[in-house]
Amino acid sequence: MSHRIVSVSVRDVRFPTSLEQHGSDAMHTDPDYSAAYVVLHTACGLRGFGLTFTLGKGTEIVVLAVEALADLVVGKSLQDIVKDFRGFYRLLTSDGQMRWLGPEKGVIQLATAAVLNAVWDLWARAEGKPLWKLLVDMAPALHDCSIKTHLYSNIYYLSELFFFLSLLPEDRMMKEGYPAYTTSCAWLGYSDQQLKQLCTDALKSGWTKFKVKVGANLDDDIHRCRLIRQTIGPNNTLMIDANQRWDVAEAISWVTSLSEFKPLWIEEPTSPDDILGHAAISKALAPLGIGVATGEQCANRVMFKQFLQASALQFVQIDSCRLGSVNENLAVLLMAHKFQVPVCPHAGGVGLCELVQHLILFDYICVSASLSNRMCEYVDHLHEHFTSPVVIQNAHYMPPKDPGYSCEMLESSVQRHQYPEGDTWKLLMNK
Numbered sequence: 001m002s003h004r005i006v007s008v009s010v011r012d013v014r015f016p017t018s019l020e021q022h023g024s025d026a027m028h029t030d031p032d033y034s035a036a037y038v039v040l041h042t043a044c045g046l047r048g049f050g051l052t053f054t055l056g057k058g059t060e061i062v063v064l065a066v067e068a069l070a071d072l073v074v075g076k077s078l079q080d081i082v083k084d085f086r087g088f089y090r091l092l093t094s095d096g097q098m099r100w101l102g103p104e105k106g107v108i109q110l111a112t113a114a115v116l117n118a119v120w121d122l123w124a125r126a127e128g129k130p131l132w133k134l135l136v137d138m139a140p141a142l143h144d145c146s147i148k149t150h151l152y153s154n155i156y157y158l159s160e161l162f163f164f165l166s167l168l169p170e171d172r173m174m175k176e177g178y179p180a181y182t183t184s185c186a187w188l189g190y191s192d193q194q195l196k197q198l199c200t201d202a203l204k205s206g207w208t209k210f211k212v213k214v215g216a217n218l219d220d221d222i223h224r225c226r227l228i229r230q231t232i233g234p235n236n237t238l239m240i241d242a243n244q245r246w247d248v249a250e251a252i253s254w255v256t257s258l259s260e261f262k263p264l265w266i267e268e269p270t271s272p273d274d275i276l277g278h279a280a281i282s283k284a285l286a287p288l289g290i291g292v293a294t295g296e297q298c299a300n301r302v303m304f305k306q307f308l309q310a311s312a313l314q315f316v317q318i319d320s321c322r323l324g325s326v327n328e329n330l331a332v333l334l335m336a337h338k339f340q341v342p343v344c345p346h347a348g349g350v351g352l353c354e355l356v357q358h359l360i361l362f363d364y365i366c367v368s369a370s371l372s373n374r375m376c377e378y379v380d381h382l383h384e385h386f387t388s389p390v391v392i393q394n395a396h397y398m399p400p401k402d403p404g405y406s407c408e409m410l411e412s413s414v415q416r417h418q419y420p421e422g423d424t425w426k427l428l429m430n431k
């Protein structure tokens with residue numbers, strides 16, 4: 001069957017999460033978790049679903065960017081795309097006029113991710129497999145999907161690495177799942193009472209690794225980290241996340257002041273583009289046993305290449321929507337493996353957990369073959385809007401079984417939350 005793409009639809013779907021301060025951090029104080037939600041329609045009726053994660057008003061710009069890319073997709077058949085997937089990636093990212101907007105960063109890259117996520121979903125559905133399984137079954141052939149440009153020369157030939165892929169049996173993942181940590185107990189806007197209650201509940205459900213937002217006020221951070229450390233005890237894992245709030249020297253002194261709470265990592269301590277700044281922070285914090293994690297705003301593989309080359313991060317946080325979909329994430333997984341730096345994906349938002357679980361399963365089964373110092377982020381928000389929501393058991397992601405990339409939303413949810421015409425928004429605007 002040809003699976004020719006006959007149309008692309010994209011919708012602006014927003015959830016008013018800022019009302020209860022879900023998702024709040026030192027830089028994003030009123031986040032409404034949102035998605036530019038893409039559906040590819042094929043001549044034979046099969047559909048592919050994709051999205052990119054955004055916040056509130058930003059969504060309308062990403063939607064326009066997806067519409068601008070749609071012409072490059074309509075008329076193509078899935079078979080032709082996957083036969084030369086690398087070429088298709090380059091077609092989307094190298095349009096002579098739209099490339100000026102990035103290249104491969106910002107709004108246009110988020111839009112590329114939404115479209116390509118939908119293509120991968122379509123492919124997995126056409127094969128009748130969950131995406132992670134499609135990737136595992138074709139591991140050596142993935143060479144043709146990954147992005148090689150700008151990775152060559154001083155690092156290695158990406159192609160070489162594909163010959164050294166491991167292939168662990170899937171049984172362990174099917175039985176135990178992939179280890180996760182939770183961020184949704186400790187958003188910056190939550191009260192002490194909320195923090196304590198959510199951590200206590202999470203401990204009862206088997207969570208052992210917790211991330212706390214910091215960066216707005218040092219006294220408040222000391223107070224909140226103390227409260228959480230006391231609640232979770234000395235042996236559970238704590239991470240802290242500043243969402244780019246500091247400059248380099250400030251980051252070092254602030255985190256040093258929080259070192260008594262024994263965080264495993266400081267996430268996004270400074271500008272996400274400041275690679276050498278991250279290297280300086282990494283060096284200064286290493287004696288304290290605190291690593292640097294970053295990636296949720298790392299725009300592309302070339303940035304990751306330099307972070308790795310400069311020893312500027314100790315935890316790679318890939319993102320299923322910030323990078324150019326599976327294609328670019330594959331390149332980053334392989335580079336992280338080459339540098340022996342653990343990958344701990346960024347998730348949460350709306351749909352990011354659903355998407356990235358596929359990539360980290362592939363990483364474990366085919367690339368890293370290790371769980372050492374590795375875990376995938378989880379937040380407990382908005383899963384009820386998906387047709388195949390993530391399954392968490394005892395703080396582990398259980399491998400998805402349904403065909404596709406798990407980001408199809410319930411049509412009723414999309415309609416209710418579409419901005420501005422959905423009922424949720426009409427009600428809020430009339431208040």
Ligand SMILES: C[C@H](O)[C@@H](O)[C@@H](O)[C@H](O)C(=O)O
Binds near residue numbers: 022028349
């Ligand atoms: C605005 C968002 O909630 C961010 O705070 C969030 O993605 C965060 O950085 C995270 O690591 O989960």
Ligand SMILES: [Mg+2]
Binds near residue numbers: 241243267268296
């Ligand atoms: Mg973060």
